[in-house]
Amino acid sequence: MPEPIIEIRNVIKRFGNLAAVDNVSLTIHKGEFFVLLGPSGCGKTTLLRMLAGFELPTEGQILIDGQNMSMVPPNKRPVNMVFQSYAVFPHMSVADNVGYGLRIARTPKSEIGDRVQEALSLVQLGGLGERMPDQLSGGQRQRVALARSLVMKPKVLLLDEPLSALDAKLRAQMQFELAEIQSKVGITFITVTHDQDEALSLADRIAVMNKGQIAQLATCSDIYEYPANRFVADFIGSVNIFEGRMVIDEPERAEIHCPELGRVYLNHGVTGPHGSNLWVAIRPEKITLCKPGQAAPKDSPEGTNHADGVIRGMSYLGDITIYEVELPSGRRIRVSRTNLSRFDQDDFTWDDPVSLHWHPTSPVTLLS
């Protein structure tokens, strides 16, 4: 069993009548990279700020390393935070910024110097200790904020939207670096983000939040491949969702009738009452696009599910192309296709009739 470092028990945070965090309970393990993901206003930042101590729960308890944090002010908590704005002190040099917490804690001078250098080289700012913050780029300022927190050797490091202010290239680089730093120092990282790519690339586990509640808590691939409900399926990645009714439900086989799509065949049973309404979610990359009549045969697994349509929209992204295919019902379905050769993207264009097929394991059934 992994050891818990943070336990959040039935925490509610109200601002006036609004419950920003609405009865959240979760456990975060020692040493993991945990991501709180959700749209803006879902309560993720409030939850993070409650861990740091800047907000107090209206109800419920937060335990850090087994200790109840209800009466512990921010400056006495064994956690440190990297702020979204970085909050680097502009009137102090980089080294003074990083050493601030140690000076407050009255660490001996010689030790401060060593630990500051160590932290700066960890974030690859080794030679910049004498610089002032206004001589740094945004990415470097973030590294200062990171070093300033890491030097305190907290039990938990909190990061508020750590990559949101960086440009795309720097963001990709920082994603890998954050993961590397985390495995090097072994501290529990908790990150808040609204960016699903950021969440998937960083996290060991993700808690998807919606309207102050946890919509799903799982590993990255489980969140993507086994979303718990329509909100999670739709929020993470791109997805086609069809409403349907269960017509056959056996342990090894299920059939769902979707008015807009037709019959959807699954090679596994579905939990839920027979004849009940549910939703089928299919990711665009799990649908194969073919010329009419060239779809996989009905008796092969790939060809179990079939649909015909006409291409109504295309968006060429280089590595893949995303097609919008209009079904006979008029509903459009999104299909993505990897551009395997340098020429095959020419095969399909607007208004071409096409066939679609997908594997019986591809659709996900959702009850809510």
Added chain:
Amino acid sequence: MQDWKLSRRFFAAVASAPIAWLFLFFVLPMAIVWGYSFGRNVGLTEIEISGTFANYGKALEPLYLEIMLKSVVVAAITTAICFVVGFPVAMAIAFARDKWKPWLLLLIMLPFWTNLLIRTYALLFVLGGRGLVNSGIEHLYNGTSLVSQLLGFGAFDPYQPVQLLYNNFALILGLVYVHLPFMVLPLYAALDRLDKSLIEASLDLGAGHWKTITRIVIPMAMPGILSGLLITFVPALGAYLTPDLMGGTDSQMIANVIERQFKRANDWPFGAALSFLLLYATFILIALQALRSRKEARQ
């Protein structure tokens, strides 16, 4: 916005009236007084501008230097007390809820909009021998005396009012009261601009509130603090009404001496010299502050 250089005529039309006003009613009279400071009395109302420095020489005599020095000390103490009192007030307003801020600022501004003379007389009424403070204390005193009498310890001596007026205490209290808004407003402006996440970061790194204020808030708000100190110090240095009405015989400040030269002593040239010495001191302070802030802006 368009550069005024691009439409000089429009600029001239708009600016000529205020410039003429400033010239006629500010620059010109000041120039005349400045001229007087190099003159001497010849007869009761006639002044001959002879280019003498005698008036400045007289101003540097120990008697006047002492009053000048005392004015600086009084203004400095006033400024220091205003800072100590005003800083927490400015902090409280800056960290109050947004919907409260305008009302709290109004509370600071309200006395500011009231006539200085009225405010000073109100303060005289509060502090006087039969004023609110003394009669309050008197009631307590008499009450205690009555209890003491009932308990058989005998009555106290009749109440002697505490001397709260016409001394240096009253002078400084009055000056602090009048100049507090000058301090609070620039401090508030500086603190309100402060990025609140810097304060949270300091707390997060283990600093308590006191250390956060001394190491983060005060250094960050330093430009506002310096302009608050200056804006309070300059009018306090030139205060006239408060020392005149609330101070004792030993509480004169330089402005009272200047006033006497123009009235009772009828020595306009000397009054002019004293005025301009005060003005030069103020200019130097403002210039230093301007230099400092320009240096800061360049960094």
